[in-house]
Amino acid sequence: MKTILKTEKLHKVYKLGSLLRRISINALDDVNLTVQSDEPVIISLVGESGSGKTTLAKVILRLVDPSSGSAMIYDQVVAGAGQKPKHREYLSRVQPIFQNPFEAFSSYRTVDSYLETTAYRVVGLGRKEGIEAMENALASVGLKYADVRGKYPNQFSGGELQRVSIARALIPRPEIIIADEPVSMIDASLRMNIINLFLSLKQDYKTSFLYITHDLATAYYISDYIAVMYRGTIVEFGKARGVLTDPQHPYTRLLLESIPSVRRKWERKRMALSDIETKEFRFGGCKFRNRCPLAESICDEQRPPAIRKPDGREVYCHFA
Amino acid sequence: MIKLNNIVATYTTVRGQVDAVDGVDLEIPSGTVLGIAGESGCGKSTLLKVLYGDITYPLSLSSGDVEYGIQDAQGVEITTRNIRDHWFRRIAYIPQSSMSSLNPVIRIRRQFVDFLDPDTDRAQVLEQVRSYIQQLDLPPEALDAYPHQLSGGMRQRIMVAMATFFHPDIILADEPTTALDVVVQKGILLLLAEIQEEMQNTIFFVSHDMGVHYQISHKMLIMYAAKAVEYGDSSDVFGRSLHPYTKLLTESLPTIGDDHLRQGVAGRPPSLWDELHGCRFAPRCPLATDICRSVEPPMVEYRPAHFAACHHADKNL
Numbered sequence: 001m002k003t004i005l006k007t008e009k010l011h012k013v014y015k016l017g018s019l020l021r022r023i024s025i026n027a028l029d030d031v032n033l034t035v036q037s038d039e040p041v042i043i044s045l046v047g048e049s050g051s052g053k054t055t056l057a058k059v060i061l062r063l064v065d066p067s068s069g070s071a072m073i074y075d076q077v078v079a080g081a082g083q084k085p086k087h088r089e090y091l092s093r094v095q096p097i098f099q100n101p102f103e104a105f106s107s108y109r110t111v112d113s114y115l116e117t118t119a120y121r122v123v124g125l126g127r128k129e130g131i132e133a134m135e136n137a138l139a140s141v142g143l144k145y146a147d148v149r150g151k152y153p154n155q156f157s158g159g160e161l162q163r164v165s166i167a168r169a170l171i172p173r174p175e176i177i178i179a180d181e182p183v184s185m186i187d188a189s190l191r192m193n194i195i196n197l198f199l200s201l202k203q204d205y206k207t208s209f210l211y212i213t214h215d216l217a218t219a220y221y222i223s224d225y226i227a228v229m230y231r232g233t234i235v236e237f238g239k240a241r242g243v244l245t246d247p248q249h250p251y252t253r254l255l256l257e258s259i260p261s262v263r264r265k266w267e268r269k270r271m272a273l274s275d276i277e278t279k280e281f282r283f284g285g286c287k288f289r290n291r292c293p294l295a296e297s298i299c300d301e302q303r304p305p306a307i308r309k310p311d312g313r314e315v316y317c318h319f320a
Numbered sequence: 321m322i323k324l325n326n327i328v329a330t331y332t333t334v335r336g337q338v339d340a341v342d343g344v345d346l347e348i349p350s351g352t353v354l355g356i357a358g359e360s361g362c363g364k365s366t367l368l369k370v371l372y373g374d375i376t377y378p379l380s381l382s383s384g385d386v387e388y389g390i391q392d393a394q395g396v397e398i399t400t401r402n403i404r405d406h407w408f409r410r411i412a413y414i415p416q417s418s419m420s421s422l423n424p425v426i427r428i429r430r431q432f433v434d435f436l437d438p439d440t441d442r443a444q445v446l447e448q449v450r451s452y453i454q455q456l457d458l459p460p461e462a463l464d465a466y467p468h469q470l471s472g473g474m475r476q477r478i479m480v481a482m483a484t485f486f487h488p489d490i491i492l493a494d495e496p497t498t499a500l501d502v503v504v505q506k507g508i509l510l511l512l513a514e515i516q517e518e519m520q521n522t523i524f525f526v527s528h529d530m531g532v533h534y535q536i537s538h539k540m541l542i543m544y545a546a547k548a549v550e551y552g553d554s555s556d557v558f559g560r561s562l563h564p565y566t567k568l569l570t571e572s573l574p575t576i577g578d579d580h581l582r583q584g585v586a587g588r589p590p591s592l593w594d595e596l597h598g599c600r601f602a603p604r605c606p607l608a609t610d611i612c613r614s615v616e617p618p619m620v621e622y623r624p625a626h627f628a629a630c631h632h633a634d635k636n637l
Contacts, residue, residue, distance in 0.1 A: 048501035157588045187359035192584035221574035258506040260531030271507040
């Protein structure tokens with residue numbers, strides 16, 4: 001079995017504030033994740049803002065260095081201590097898709113110039129093979145090379161431009177694509193087209209995805225595995241169906257209850273609010289304890305260990 | 321009753337003029353939460369600007385007006401012409417980004433009373449603000465803070481408190497929770513719903529999230545490419561929608577626990593710069609026929625208080 005994604009004791013500390021009043025924020029606080037499979041998989045990373053999901057993506061994309069620990073993609077260490085691949089080799093195996101396609105592409109460059117850079121420089125293809133690779137990649141996202149050639153980003157809709165950025169990521173035939181909120185800027189009527197595209201690319205290209213989102217409904221729809229994060233820690237990790245239909249961590253439950261669904265109306269009652277976000281990053285024990293209905297003194301003192309359930313999921317809660 | 325009389329709102333740009341809202345004609349009962357949904361560029365935020373009377377260059381009102389169904393102290397009807405005189409007290413606005421609406425260098429408490437006449441007793445108003453804040457279960461210390469010291473959720477709650485402090489007749493909310501996390505969003509929506517139930521204000525609530533509308537809107541207006549395409553009670557619009565666009569929009573959403581394959585809507589919304597004929601949704605519509613491509617469908621009341629602009633509203637997809 002291949003190790004598709006593995007992080008070991010991954011930490012990332014950001015330092016804020018002035019010289020005298022330094023605050024450290026543990027954006028990633030001991031993240032241990034292992035996904036093994038022979039088939040390509042879609043792994044979702046969900047959580048609210050400040051949960052560390054984008055920092056984890058950035059570490060895997062080598063955009064930031066971890067403070068300690070390591071991350072592994074398809075049996076090879078990509079971040080932290082260990083034998084790391086060369087930059088070009090790395091880019092032909094791991095590719096990113098970003099949230100806002102209008103920010104990802106410069107408005108002064110034609111979009112096909114980005115495809116060319118990837119085909120010629122990253123993969124090192126010749127002129128003829130390069131064009132063929134671009135044509136194939138664009139065809140697999142439902143676009144034609146002739147329609148994209150020479151055009152600037154403002155000539156596309158958000159959905160189309162996001163397709164172009166997916167096509168660009170496909171050119172090196174990567175093993176895994178890291179997609180950070182790829183549909184949050186896309187209108188509702190076009191969003192599912194992109195989501196379905198991920199599913200068909202997993203089938204046809206055998207590409208795995210790390211799908212980072214705050215939208216649990218699309219995460220349920222496409223993922224095989226899901227990791228729920230809170231303030232830099234994993235709180236629950238396992239098969240997506242199991243975690244989302246039968247959540248076991250109190251935070252996962254709270255998150256699921258808060259989704260505005262079109263099926264069931266909320267109970268009308270006032271909710272308590274927390275306003276202690278920065279403090280929670282530095283909590284020693286369970287980071288969720290202040291908002292948790294089950295919290296007891298042990299949650300103050302000890303970081304909850306991963307408790308393994310019969311269905312293979314890991315729940316980081318003393319009372320799971 | 322609030323009446324929107326055939327509103328056409330136009331932006332003037334270097335390329336020429338474009339109608340961002342094109343002929344919206346509605347009557348909304350007072351004391352309702354009206355949800356306005358649609359994709360980016362459909363005209364929902366422009367419609368809110370018109371309702372707020374915030375019509376300044378490059379936006380202009382080419383035709384139509386709004387009758388708010390309320391009178392000022394002299395008994396004069398409030399319409400588009402004089403609504404600006406009643407900002408804050410009779411009509412309030414909750415923006416999407418509280419950070420760009422609050423002044424970053426003055427404390428929250430001063431922003432509550434900043435616009436009052438110079439001869440008002442500010443200390444007394446502030447006392448009332450303090451007790452109102454406590455009624456809403458918000459910490460009174462938040463009043464003494466600067467905006468950046470509060471979390472995004474707390475700031476948006478303060479915006480809700482600010483908008484509702486004078487018991488306005490009408491509240492306009494433009495994606496007030498889009499930038500927030502789901503847990504925080506739920507808290508704010510429930511707070512707003514509770515205040516509305518108590519004060520019976522009319523709320524115009526713009527969101528692209530159909531789930532949010534399902535939770536709090538009494539009535540729904542669906543917009544597409546500057547036109548109103550469906551209007552009715554929430555339960556009807558969600559449960560027995562008439563317009564194919566509404567149906568495709570609600571059916572394309574995945575739900576946890578439901579493994580059906582979902583399809584997005586093919587194609588993209590038309591550019592408002594093009595000359596548009598017939599139904600604007602026709603190029604993407606599975607039911608479209610020749611009449612849809614040539615004749616623009618009018619808003620028709622297919623069921624009591626349930627309107628749609630579609631030639632085939634009675635057909636199933």
